[in-house]
Amino acid sequence: MTAAAVPTPAPPVTAPAPPDGSDFAVLSRRIADSGLMRRRPGYYAARIGSLAVLYAGAWTAFALLGSSWWQLAVAVVLGVLFTQVALVAHDLAHRQVFRLRRPSENAGRIAGNVCIGVGYGWWHDKHTRHHANPNHEELDPDVGPGVLVWSKDQARAARGLGRWIGARQAYWFFPLLTLEGLNLHVAGVRALFRPGRDRALEGTLLGLHIVAYLTALFVVLSPLQALVFLAVHQAVFGVYMGCTFAPNHKGMPTLTGTQRPDFLRRQVLTSRNVRGGLLLDVVLGGLNHQIEHHLFPSMPAPHLRRARPIVRAYCAELGIPYAESGLLSSYAQALRHLHAAGAPLRATA
Numbered sequence: 001m002t003a004a005a006v007p008t009p010a011p012p013v014t015a016p017a018p019p020d021g022s023d024f025a026v027l028s029r030r031i032a033d034s035g036l037m038r039r040r041p042g043y044y045a046a047r048i049g050s051l052a053v054l055y056a057g058a059w060t061a062f063a064l065l066g067s068s069w070w071q072l073a074v075a076v077v078l079g080v081l082f083t084q085v086a087l088v089a090h091d092l093a094h095r096q097v098f099r100l101r102r103p104s105e106n107a108g109r110i111a112g113n114v115c116i117g118v119g120y121g122w123w124h125d126k127h128t129r130h131h132a133n134p135n136h137e138e139l140d141p142d143v144g145p146g147v148l149v150w151s152k153d154q155a156r157a158a159r160g161l162g163r164w165i166g167a168r169q170a171y172w173f174f175p176l177l178t179l180e181g182l183n184l185h186v187a188g189v190r191a192l193f194r195p196g197r198d199r200a201l202e203g204t205l206l207g208l209h210i211v212a213y214l215t216a217l218f219v220v221l222s223p224l225q226a227l228v229f230l231a232v233h234q235a236v237f238g239v240y241m242g243c244t245f246a247p248n249h250k251g252m253p254t255l256t257g258t259q260r261p262d263f264l265r266r267q268v269l270t271s272r273n274v275r276g277g278l279l280l281d282v283v284l285g286g287l288n289h290q291i292e293h294h295l296f297p298s299m300p301a302p303h304l305r306r307a308r309p310i311v312r313a314y315c316a317e318l319g320i321p322y323a324e325s326g327l328l329s330s331y332a333q334a335l336r337h338l339h340a341a342g343a344p345l346r347a348t349a
Helices: 021-034 043-066 069-091 101-116 120-132 150-155 161-168 169-177 180-191 198-218 223-249 261-269 276-282 288-293 301-318 327-341 343-346
Strands: none
Touching: 021 261, 021 301, 043 069, 043 198, 069 101, 069 120, 069 223, 101 120, 101 198, 120 180, 120 198, 120 327, 150 327, 150 343, 161 169, 161 288, 161 343, 169 223, 169 327, 198 223, 223 288, 223 327, 261 288, 261 301, 276 301, 288 301, 327 343
């Protein structure tokens, strides 16, 4: 939940080319032979088109409803839609939609900067580093020390507010997610003040979103209604975003120092799949198939479910643990991990 350093556009988040004969190369050939790396333009046209209609419809309802406390229902709907737009931006960043960098970046900035106010360049850089070294405490920005601590070593080094929250972080995790939406907005803006390419474009698009968003709220609603709408909308956005990403790696093994298994094991051992049907695929944007996504980041989201039995069977051949659980169980595992990580702080409280 900490901001990354530089908002420079990163290379596409794809797996490194494996050496011939490596364990991953064998799996990669099986996946390629199955046709699961082929693009799905029809799927993404339907997904993005329907989401655009819903997004425009929600803001139209906001304008027509006017100054009313019923607007809080619109705030909830927009919180859900913002997260769904973020999931599309995620797929764009991985080049699941377009093969080339430029259209992927352009569409990603429209989805991220303009539609939801999250800096695409900053997030892309951060997410690229996460994919390269998932759950590595020194290399993965998603498990770096901050308000929360992810290991006992981080807990022992925590200072200030982090010590107090870290001791109780399993209880604070979901309440803190209500602030994650605002944290994403702020992190993207802060990144504009650091060296990086395309800062002017990123800043202009973010500024367009912020001005349009706040103007709409304070022109249509009373000041009190606008503030409550903002709080509800951003809280729903933050909680939904957190619930989308929390099941994927939290509670799985973490790495430190020179610990760096080969690509296949590094991605599988630090990731967890969430069992469920097609509805869960929609709700979590396909990220419930986290193992397959980390192994093949550019694989279109609708193919991840079909890749799962191939990957799971191959892991069984090699004796590599393949973690799966239900949705609620995945949250419970993440909370137990947070509670255990904060143990040194409770011992000294």
